[in-house]
C-alpha cells in the first residue's frame with residue numbers, strides 16, 4: 001500500500017489542528033512551571049496553585065476536544081486495542097519513518113497516560129494540605145486531614161512520574177529523529193510535515 | 196592506623212550517645228511537643244482567619260505568644276539529629292552545620308509571628324490574614340531545608 005501523504009507531489013495535509021498545537025505547547029510550559037514552582041518556588045504557593053489550575057483547564061479543554069475535535073484529535077481515532085499496539089511496536093526497529101497521519105497506536109496510549117497522570121496530579125493537588133507547611137489546596141476543607149495528607153503524599157510521588165513521562169516523550173522524539181529519520185517536532189509547530 | 200584514629204572518636208560519640216540517650220530523648224519529646232503546639236496554633240488561627248472574629252483572634256494570639264516565648268535553643272541540643280536517632284526525629288544533621296541560617300529562619304518566624312499577634316490585638320482582619328500567610332511561609336522555608344521528608 002502506498003501512502004498518498006508520502007508523495008512530495010501532493011500538498012502536505014494538516015496533521016495537528018491549531019487547538020492541539022496551542023494546547024501542546026501551553027501544557028508543556030505550564031507543567032514545567034508548575035513543577036519548578038512546586039519544587040523550588042516561593043514558600044507561599046499561590047503561583048503554583050494558579051499554574052496548576054491552568055494545567056487543569058487545559059486538560060479539560062483537551063478532553064472535550066478529544067470527543068468533538070478534528071480527526072487526529074479524537075480519542076476514538078487513536079486509542080487502539082493491544083493488537084494494533086503490538087503490531088505497531090514490531091515496526092519500531094525498522095529504520096524508516098512511520099509517517100502515521102496522526103498518533104500512532106503507541107503514541108496514542110502515551111497521550112492517555114500523560115493526560116491521566118497530569119489529571120491525577122491536579123486532583124490530588126486540589127485536595128492536598130499540609131498544616132506544618134501551612135499550604136492548603138482549595139478543596140482541602142472538604143475532606144479529613146488524613147485524606148489531605150494522603151493526597152499530598154500522592155502529589156509528591158506523582159511529580160517524579162510526570163518527569164519520567166516527559167523524559168520518555170522527549171526520548172521517543174529523539175529516537176524517531178535519529179533512528180527513524182522522522183521529524184515529529186515540525187508538525188507540532190506548523191501543523192504539517194516538513195516536505 | 197588511620198582506621199583506629201577514625202574509630203576512636205566514633206566510639207566516643209557512640210558511648211556519649213548511650214550516656215546521654217535519656218537526656219536526648221527528653222529533648223526529642225520536648226521538640227515534638229513544641230512543634231505540635233505550634234501546628235495546632237497555626238491551624239486554629241487559619242480557622243479564625245477564614246471567618247474573622249476579633250475575640251477568637253485575640254485568644255489565639257495569646258496562645259501563640261506563649262508558644263513563641265519558648266526558648267527553642269535547648270530543643271536543638273547537639274546530638275539530637277536524625278543521624279543520631281534515625282526514625283525518631285526528622286531534624287536533619289545539617290541544622291548543626293548551618294546554625295546561623297537555621298537561627299535566621301527561626302527569627303523570620305518569630306518576626307512574622309509578632310506581626311500576627313499585633314494584627315490580632317488590633318482586630319485587623321486583613322492584616323491578620325496577610326501576616327498569618329507570611330508566617331506560614333516561614334514554616335515551609337525551614338522544613339524544606341532542615342526537616343526530613345516523612346517516609
Ligand code: HEM
Pocket residue numbers: 031034035036037038039045048049051052053055056118121122123124125126127128129130133135136137138152155156159162335
Ligand atoms: C501538573 C500540575 C502540577 C504539578 C506538576 C505539581 C507539582 C508539584 C511539586 C513538584 C510539588 C513539590 C512536592 C515536594 O515538595 O516534594 C508540589 C507541591 C504541592 N502542590 Fe502541586 N503540582 C501541580 C498542580 C497542583 C495543583 C492544581 C494544586 C492545588 C491547587 C497543587 C497543590 C500543591 C500543594 C498543596 C503542594 C504542597 C506543598 C508542600 O507542602 O510542600 N499542585 N506540586
